[in-house]
Amino acid sequence: MSNNRFAQKKRISLSFLRIPYLLFPAILIVFLLALSSIQDSALQKQQESLETALERDITHCYAVEGYYPPSLSYIEEHYGLTYDKDLFFVDYQPVGSNIRPNVTIIARKDNS
Numbered sequence: 001m002s003n004n005r006f007a008q009k010k011r012i013s014l015s016f017l018r019i020p021y022l023l024f025p026a027i028l029i030v031f032l033l034a035l036s037s038i039q040d041s042a043l044q045k046q047q048e049s050l051e052t053a054l055e056r057d058i059t060h061c062y063a064v065e066g067y068y069p070p071s072l073s074y075i076e077e078h079y080g081l082t083y084d085k086d087l088f089f090v091d092y093q094p095v096g097s098n099i100r101p102n103v104t105i106i107a108r109k110d111n112s
Contacts, residue, residue, distance in 0.1 A: 043087070047107055050083050054090070054103055057081050067097035 057079040061069045072092035075081045083090070091104040 043107055046084075047088065047105055050088060050090075051103075051105055053081060053083075054105070058101065058103070062100075068094065068099070068101055070094055070097075 054075070057075045058069060061067075061075065061079060069075045069078075071094065072081075072090055075092075087108060089106045089108055091102075091106070093102040093104075095101055
């Protein structure tokens with residue numbers, strides 16, 4: 001009878017040893033999904049910050065100089081705009097000196 005009890009304890013302890021091997025992949029997947037979500041959120045906030053900075057600089061230029069900036073490089077040189085060109089593509093299309101330019105900001109897909 002004592003051999004039977006030992007065999008049962010051994011089977012139970014072996015099944016508990018398998019639990020970490022089953023939980024680890026699940027925890028890893030949840031962690032990776034959370035990390036991806038955080039990265040997407042950070043990228044979104046960076047894009048919103050760039051949009052706000054561009055709008056502020058464009059408006060400031062018009063208020064101070066009386067015309068809209070002729071190019072994106074003008075804003076970078078005279079108003080100190082900086083951004084990560086590897087993360088974002090900024091399409092700056094001036095329409096005229098007294099018409100607000102068209103600005104499109106696109107997050108680059110190949111950023112890793």
